Amino acid sequence: MLGFGVIESGTPATLIECGVVRTSASQPLQIRLAAVHEGVTELIARHRPDVIAVEGVFYGKNVRSAIVLSHARGVILLAAAQAGIPTHEYSPAQVKKSVVGRGAALKNQVGYAVMQLLRLRTAPKPADAADAVAIALTHLLVGPGRNRIAPWRARG
Numbered sequence: 001m002l003g004f005g006v007i008e009s010g011t012p013a014t015l016i017e018c019g020v021v022r023t024s025a026s027q028p029l030q031i032r033l034a035a036v037h038e039g040v041t042e043l044i045a046r047h048r049p050d051v052i053a054v055e056g057v058f059y060g061k062n063v064r065s066a067i068v069l070s071h072a073r074g075v076i077l078l079a080a081a082q083a084g085i086p087t088h089e090y091s092p093a094q095v096k097k098s099v100v101g102r103g104a105a106l107k108n109q110v111g112y113a114v115m116q117l118l119r120l121r122t123a124p125k126p127a128d129a130a131d132a133v134a135i136a137l138t139h140l141l142v143g144p145g146r147n148r149i150a151p152w153r154a155r156g
Contacts, residue, residue, distance in 0.1 A: 001020050001021070002036055002072060002076075003126070003127075003128030003129045003131050004018060004020065004039075004040075004129065004132050005018035005124065005135070006018070006043070006049060006136070007137065007140070009140055012117060012118055013137065015118050016047065017047070018124045018130075018133050019129050020129055021036060021039035023035045023036065029068065029071065036072050036075045036076070037075045037079055040080075044083045051085060051143075052080045052085050052086070052087045053088050053135045053139040053143065054073060054089050054090075054135065055073075055090065055095065055131075055135055056092075057070060088139055088144075090138045090142075090143070094142070095110075095131070095138045098138040099114060099138060107127045107131070110127075110130060111124065111130040114130050114134050
């Protein structure tokens with residue numbers, strides 16, 4: 001599953017779209033990666049972001065999941081490069097610290113912070129979409145912000 005979110009800068013920033021690109025774990029990896037590439041390419045064409053923010057590589061207990069995540073990140077970075085869009089990476093701890101105030105925040109705290117920062121009635125669902133929006137907000141808060149940011153967070 002690949003969480004995505006598109007926001008526009010402002011006071012407050014505006015949520016344009018968020019959600020997930022789903023793939024089936026029963027499919028071969030190359031088919032899943034092709035689906036991720038197709039989904040990201042379609043989102044780029046629809047929203048024409050100025051920059052793409054992605055979650056940086058992190059160390060997990062499950063090596064296989066980390067490798068699959070790395071493949072998905074590579075596909076996202078490839079789609080961005082093909083579209084000529086610069087990318088910026090933020091670690092999970094940096095994202096949590098910038099939107100919640102502490103690097104060890106829980107998922108529900110991230111969702112709540114996203115809801116508050118964007119003045120939404122509810123937190124984006126599922127949590128992967130909220131995490132992706134948090135990555136975009138991190139870029140606005142600590143990165144060289146642009147007008148339209150499309151972040152993605154891939155899960156193995």
